[in-house]
Amino acid sequence: MKVSLLTYTQEPERTVAAAARLCYSPVGVEEILEKMDEERQKNFIKKLWDLNHLSPFEHVSFTFGIEGVSRALTHQLVRHRIASFSQQSQRYVVEQNFNFLIPPTIANSSQALEIYQQVLRAIKEGYLKLIEMGIPAEDARYLLPNAAETKIVVTMNARELLHFFEVRLCSRAQHEIRTLARKMLEEVRKVAPILFEKAGPLCETRGVCFEGPMSCGRLNLQDEGGS
Template sequence: MDVTLLEATQNPEELICRAARNDYMEAFNPELSFEETMETVEGDTIEEKKATLIGHLLRHGHYGPFEHAQATFAVKGCSRTCMAQITRHRHVSFDVRSMRYVSFDDVDPDDVANGELVVFPPSVTDPDWVGRKNKAGSVDEETVEQREEIFADAVQQSVQAYQDLLDLDMPPEDARFVLPLGTEVNIVFSMNIRMLMHVADMRAAADAQWEVRGMTEDVLDLAAEWAPITFEYYNENMRNRKNRLAP
């Protein structure tokens, strides 16, 4: 899976600070320079002032200003299972590659057995992988070989059946019903920083599934480059906190 930042609000933390100063500064005026807007905020440099104000907002749960800065991410090759999890978040905007208009008629079913088109969970090949509801911890090599054979056969047959149905002129929107939940999909999604922190609370947590957790970790890494003060604070002080249901 690849996650990239497609587009994002420029100077997101300046925008957050301006919005917050609007709330607290009697003489706030959008014509003021950013330096003038931040004049009475504690700190020797403008970066320190931003860190003071953003830290204050996050510490006090004043999350409204974080809704003004938005980022758009492109995800290539996550499973439809992962898609079902991330699309539960109602304040995120999504575009998902259509399986009504895009058909996988040129994929060789033999390549599917080697990991093309369908995501192979790590528990297929890793004997030490521990997931939720595992009855045992590690398994032996023979068990892993059996898992791999069954999994590869099943997804290969499923894609073969899909292509046979397309050859019989079945519409892609109906033929897709035989494809596995692991079938890859590309997604573009946009969210503001407040929502990004909420999604990270839910999906980068230890109880989230490995794939959506990996996706969210990648989103967080990109977010940390885009809005460094906010996500440094989030990573150091807010992640893994209790009572994380709704910031």
């Protein structure tokens, strides 16, 4: 899996802090920006966290290039609706030699891996035969599995990213999208460490868990003084 931060709102923390300050200031945004030093930025962003006033985070966005992930992952990813997506098309791109992802549970079992690879080889063979017969790629793709490797460009604002991290860094999130979330968080922390200082699963950021009986129990352990 490869995750690259392609572009982002310049001076994201200054932008968020200035937007928040404007809500409480009689002066204009230009004057606010002139006085917005790093210490004020940091204090304002921390105050926003404490007040759960996160609408100013929506003024900055981050665009990622993501490669080496499965269609199973992107089907989960596009459920985050306050975002923009541009994905490699199986309609227009002929998958002459498509790569595929192997889940760890299958990779760790020689018997399961043999079955998995056998089926994928058959799918690939059938797909290529259909293409050779003149079947359009948009119809031949019906054979392609969730395991097929894909590429996608994703843009989210900072507030939606925080929500994404709360949900997808949870220990109960599916392993591949959890790995993606970790890599995305690593990237944004390089350019906006204060904005994403407290980013993480809900049990860490808000001290709550909505998994009910399916909870990993981590929050209860923390409440009891465990590790």
